[in-house]
Amino acid sequence: MTTTATTLKGQPLDKAVLESMLRRRMFYTPSFEIYGGVSGLYDYGPPGCALQANIIDIWRKHFVLEEDMLEVDCTVLTPHEVLKTSGHVDKFADWMCKDPKNGEILRADHFVEDVLESRLKGDKEARGEKIEEKEVDPKKKKKKTKGQEAIKLGDAVVKEYEEILAQIDNYNGEQLGELIIKYDLKNPATGVLPTPPVAFNLMFQTSIGPSSNLAGYLRPETAQGQFLNFAKLLEFNTGNMPFASASIGKSYRNEISPRAGLLRVREFLMAEIEHYVDPEGHKKHSRFHEVEDIELVLLDRHTQLSGQTSVKKMTVGKAVKDGLVDNETLGYFLARIHLFLEKLGIDQSKIRFRQHMANEMAHYACDCWDAELLTSTGWVECVGCADRSAYDLTVHAKKTGAPLIVRERLDEPKIIEEWETVIEKKKFGPFYKKDGKTIEAAILATSQEQRETLAKEMEQNGKVVIDVPGVSEGKVEVSKDLLALEFRKRTENIREYTPNVIEPSFGIGRILYSLIEHNYWTRASDGGDEARGVLSFPPAVAPTKVLIVTLSTNQEFGPFTRKLSQKLRAVGISSRVDDSSASIGKRYSRNDELGTPFGITIDFQTVKDGSVTLRERDSTHQVRADEDKIIAAIQSLVNGAKSWRDIESELPVFEAQELEVR
Numbered sequence: 001m002t003t004t005a006t007t008l009k010g011q012p013l014d015k016a017v018l019e020s021m022l023r024r025r026m027f028y029t030p031s032f033e034i035y036g037g038v039s040g041l042y043d044y045g046p047p048g049c050a051l052q053a054n055i056i057d058i059w060r061k062h063f064v065l066e067e068d069m070l071e072v073d074c075t076v077l078t079p080h081e082v083l084k085t086s087g088h089v090d091k092f093a094d095w096m097c098k099d100p101k102n103g104e105i106l107r108a109d110h111f112v113e114d115v116l117e118s119r120l121k122g123d124k125e126a127r128g129e130k131i132e133e134k135e136v137d138p139k140k141k142k143k144k145t146k147g148q149e150a151i152k153l154g155d156a157v158v159k160e161y162e163e164i165l166a167q168i169d170n171y172n173g174e175q176l177g178e179l180i181i182k183y184d185l186k187n188p189a190t191g192v193l194p195t196p197p198v199a200f201n202l203m204f205q206t207s208i209g210p211s212s213n214l215a216g217y218l219r220p221e222t223a224q225g226q227f228l229n230f231a232k233l234l235e236f237n238t239g240n241m242p243f244a245s246a247s248i249g250k251s252y253r254n255e256i257s258p259r260a261g262l263l264r265v266r267e268f269l270m271a272e273i274e275h276y277v278d279p280e281g282h283k284k285h286s287r288f289h290e291v292e293d294i295e296l297v298l299l300d301r302h303t304q305l306s307g308q309t310s311v312k313k314m315t316v317g318k319a320v321k322d323g324l325v326d327n328e329t330l331g332y333f334l335a336r337i338h339l340f341l342e343k344l345g346i347d348q349s350k351i352r353f354r355q356h357m358a359n360e361m362a363h364y365a366c367d368c369w370d371a372e373l374l375t376s377t378g379w380v381e382c383v384g385c386a387d388r389s390a391y392d393l394t395v396h397a398k399k400t401g402a403p404l405i406v407r408e409r410l411d412e413p414k415i416i417e418e419w420e421t422v423i424e425k426k427k428f429g430p431f432y433k434k435d436g437k438t439i440e441a442a443i444l445a446t447s448q449e450q451r452e453t454l455a456k457e458m459e460q461n462g463k464v465v466i467d468v469p470g471v472s473e474g475k476v477e478v479s480k481d482l483l484a485l486e487f488r489k490r491t492e493n494i495r496e497y498t499p500n501v502i503e504p505s506f507g508i509g510r511i512l513y514s515l516i517e518h519n520y521w522t523r524a525s526d527g528g529d530e531a532r533g534v535l536s537f538p539p540a541v542a543p544t545k546v547l548i549v550t551l552s553t554n555q556e557f558g559p560f561t562r563k564l565s566q567k568l569r570a571v572g573i574s575s576r577v578d579d580s581s582a583s584i585g586k587r588y589s590r591n592d593e594l595g596t597p598f599g600i601t602i603d604f605q606t607v608k609d610g611s612v613t614l615r616e617r618d619s620t621h622q623v624r625a626d627e628d629k630i631i632a633a634i635q636s637l638v639n640g641a642k643s644w645r646d647i648e649s650e651l652p653v654f655e656a657q658e659l660e661v662r
C-alpha cells in the first residue's frame with residue numbers, strides 16, 4: 001500500500017495547490033475569518049454544502065432506507081445527568097500537557113508521536129535514506145519543528161520507537177508521561193520537557209435555562225439521544241428485534257489543538273446508527289450471507305501490539321469465521337461501510353479497517369474497528385464501528401428505572417428456580433428512613449450466589465450484613481423481620497433482556513475531505529497555462545451535476561438556456577449557467593474544479609435545430625443530440641443506470657472543434 005500522498009491519476013499530491021483551489025471555489029472556509037478565525041471551526045460554502053448534502057442523501061439511502069432504520073433527530077443540548085450516567089463526564093477526555101516555558105498546550109499522544117517521528121526522520125536523513133511522507137494520523141499532522149536534526153539512532157532504538165508508534169493510541173496519561181521522561185521528549189519549540197499529562201474533558205459545558213440550575217453539555221455524539229428513546233422506538237417497531245435507529249446531526253468536542261483542517265474540528269456533522277441485537281446466539285445477522293464475500297483490508301489489534309502495521313486482506317466471511325472480527329453483525333456493518341465508501345467514490349486502495357487496542361477503546365466499547373482512509377496527512381479514522389455491548393442501555397435503565405429492555409414471548413415456558421428477596425415494605429421504610437431506598441437497591445442488586453450465602457447467614461444469625469456504599473460506613477445490618485431470602489420455583493413465559501448495540505458512527509466532514517483528496521488530479525492545459533485541477537466525483541455525489549454554457553454572449557441563446565435549466569430542474573437535476581464572456585475552455589475548467597461531471601453547450605446549431613452538446617468532465621469527450629435525449633442521458637448517468645461509455649455508444653460523438661464562434 002502506498003505511503004505517499006498521490007492524486008487520482010497517481011501524480012504526487014500538491015496539498016497547497018489543492019487547498020488553494022478549495023478556498024477559491026469556496027468548498028469550505030474558516031469561520032469568523034475576518035475576526036481572525038477560531039481553530040477547529042469551519043463554514044461550508046455552496047459546493048461544500050451540496051457535496052455534504054449528497055453524501056448524506058447516499059448515506060440515508062444506503063443505510064436508513066435499505067435497512068428500514070428508524071431515524072430520529074434528538075437535541076444537541078443534553079443535561080449533565082445523562083452524560084454523567086453514560087460515563088462521558090468522567091471519561092470522555094484526552095491527555096493534555098503544557099510547555100512550562102511558552103505555555104503551549106499539547107495533546108500528549110500527538111506530542112510523543114511527533115517527537116519520535118521527527119527523530120526517526122532525522123535518523124533516516126543521517127543514514128542517507130529517501131524520506132517518504134509517513135503514514136500518520138491527522139492528529140499527527142505536524143508543524144515544522146525546530147531541532148529536527150539528522151542524528152543516527154541505532155537499530156535497537158529505531159525498533160523501539162517504531163513499536164511505540166504502532167500502538168500510540170494504546171497508552172494512558174501516566175504511560176505517556178513515562179515515555180516523555182524515558183526518552184527525554186522535549187518540545188522542539190522551546191527545548192524543555194512538557195508537564196505530566198492530565199485528563200482534559202472534551203465536552204463543551206453550558207447551562208440550560210435562565211436560572212443556570214440545570215447544568216448541561218453540547219452533545220459529543222448523537223448516540224445518547226437514540227438510547228434514551230429506545231423503549232419508544234421498540235414499541236414503534238411493534239416490539240420486533242433486531243432493529244436500528246439512526247441519526248444525523250452536529251456534535252461538539254473541544255479538541256485540544258485542532259490543526260488538521262476539516263479532519264479535526266470542534267463542531268462536526270455525524271451520522272450514527274445504533275443497531276440493537278439480541279446478545280444470545282452470538283449476534284448473528286440475517287443478511288450476513290449477502291456481504292460475506294466482500295474483501296476487506298484489516299489491521300488487527302495483535303499486529304499493532306507487536307509493533308507492526310501490516311494488514312490482512314480477506315473476505316468478511318473468513319474474518320468472522322476465524323474470530324478476527326467478533327461476530328456477524330459487526331462484520332455485516334464493516335462490509336456495508338466498505339460498500340458505502342466505495343459508492344461515494346473513495347479510492348479502494350486507500351481504505352483499511354483498524355481494530356482498537358484495549359486502552360484505546362472508548363469507555364463503553366467492548367470491540368471496535370475504525371474505517372480509516374489514507375490521505376496526505378496519513379491514515380484518518382472516518383468511521384468508527386463499535387460493539388457497545390449492553391453498556392448504555394444498562395446504565396440509563398439503572399439510573400432512571402426506565403425499562404430499557406426487550407420482552408420476548410417464549411415458545412416454550414421456562415421453569416426457573418432461584419433465590420428471591422422479599423422485603424417487608426411496611427416496616428423496612430420506616431426503619432431505615434432516608435437510607436431505605438439505597439439499602440433496598442443494594443439488596444436487589446445482589447447476585448444469586450450472594451443471596452444463597454445471605455440466606456445461610458440469615459438462618460444462622462437471624463440477620464445479615466449488606467454492603468451499601470455510602471451508608472453506615474458501607475455495611476448495613478438487616479434483620480429477618482425486614483427481609484426474607486427464599487428459594488422459589490416459577491414459570492416464565494416471557495424472556496427479558498437488554499439488547500447489545502453495534503454502532504457505526506460516521507464523521508461526515510472527514511469523509512468529505514478524504515473524498516476530495518481521493519478524486520483530485522490535475523490536467524495539463526493546452527495553452528501552456530498552469531495545470532488545472534479536476535475533482536472526479538461520481539455524478540451522484542458531485543455538488544452540481546450540469547454546467548450550461550453558451551457559445552458566446554449572443555442574446556439569441558437566452559431562451560434556450562432558461563428552458564434547459566427549467567427542464568433539468570423539473571427532473572431534479574441541479575445545474576448552473578455560466579454565460580460569462582470567458583472562453584468555453586476556461587468555463588469548463590472552472591467547473592472541473594468544482595467536480596461538475598457534465599457540461600451542455602448551447603450554440604448556433606441549437607438555435608437551428610434544438611440540439612445541444614454534452615461534455616463529460618474526465619474524458620472531455622462530447623456527444624450531440626436533441627435536448628430531451630441529452631436530458632434523459634444525464635438522468636441515467638446521475639442515477640447510475642448508464643456509464644459515459646454507454647452514452648458515447650448511443651449518441652453521435654461530437655468533435656469540439658466543430659463549435660463555431662460568431
Ligand SMILES: Nc1ncnc2c1ncn2[C@@H]1O[C@H](COP(=O)(O)OP(=O)(O)OP(=O)(O)O)[C@@H](O)[C@H]1O
Pocket residue numbers: 253255262263264265266268270381382383384505506507508509510
Ligand atoms: N474532532 C473531530 N473532527 C471531525 N470529525 C470527528 C472528530 N472527532 C470524531 N470525528 C468523527 O466522528 C467519528 C466517530 O467518533 P469517535 O468518537 O469514534 O472518534 P474518535 O475515536 O474520538 O476520533 P479521534 O480518535 O480521531 O479523536 C469518527 O470516526 C470521526 O469520523
